[in-house]
Amino acid sequence: MQLPGAQNVKCFFVLNAKNTTKDQKASKEHNTMSTNDYRNLPKSMHETSNRCKDHDKKYDIYCAIHSCPCCVQCVTEDHQKCQDLKPLADILKDVKSSANIPILKKDLDDLKDSFKNLLNVLEDRMETINLQKTKGIEEVRSMRKLLDDYLDKLERQIIDELVSKHSKMKTDTELLVKQMEYRTKRVDQLIDKFSTITQYATELQTYIGLREIENTASKESKYLEELDSGGLLDNQNLEITLSPALQSILQEVQSFGHISFKSSPHGIQVMTGRKDQAQNLVPVFHSIKQMKPSVKVTLNVPKSERFQIYACQILPDSTFYFSIGQRNA
Known part of the structure; x- marks a missing residue:
């Protein structure tokens, strides 16, 4: 059965209790939603599929370099040099409970x-x-x-x-x-x-x-x-001499004034949020090659004593904890 706006939606009918076991196993890990809730999803979510459009294979890998899910064939063809490849299941496991939500x-x-x-x-x-x-x-x-x-x-x-x-x-x-x-x-x-x-x-x-x-x-x-x-x-004539200042208005005064745009800082505090917010939802995994260790603290062990260090842990407040055992020379 095909729901309006949905693609490849399976509906199971109980015809025989024995025949439903396989379908129950396939769907027990999925949450269900009503048709109205599904229709309320953004259009882009309707078009989202867990299968690769190019190879029609299931997405299993996530490439952090290109920020995209990949199928096995995608990795072979386009992501051979990408080092930040992680299982997609690990990426999606805690996405809704992430602190970045x-x-x-x-x-x-x-x-x-x-x-x-x-x-x-x-x-x-x-x-x-x-x-x-x-x-x-x-x-x-x-x-x-x-x-x-x-x-x-x-x-x-x-x-x-x-x-x-x-x-x-x-x-x-x-x-x-x-x-x-x-x-x-x-x-x-x-x-x-x-x-x-x-x-x-x-x-x-x-x-x-x-x-x-x-x-x-x-x-x-x-x-x-x-x-x-x-x-x-003597001849008497009336002569009118207009003020040169008035006559100059016709030549020198070209406009009533000047209209201009004057810009000044707006003074508004704009909260733009974080950059690359979508990337923050994806856990960042660093490979060994990307790690660059450096010496922060040097611990000196007394020469008179010999220790066997079994484990070491550094707490968030930079406190060092060692699990040690003393051994005889």
């Missing part, structure tokens, strides 16, 4: 806590950079408003100054125009008076009248000379 569990819990803490930190960071963006936009717009208000103020100042100077120039010009119109009329009157005198006046009248006209004309000429010498007849 709770250590690995703690490592997983630490990893979960680390990722959870980092997730909280990253969420806070997202909130922080969103606030920084909002603050940056507010700063740009605030600076823009300050610039607008300041430029509006400068604009009002120069326009008010322009209007004031234009008004003064206009008033002075209008006054000068009125004076010119008045003087022009007086000269016209002098011309009419001159024409009348020269045509109808007697010699005495002509003499006196021409003297008056001459004096009046002299005064008008003097007035013109005063206007000329006083610069009142």
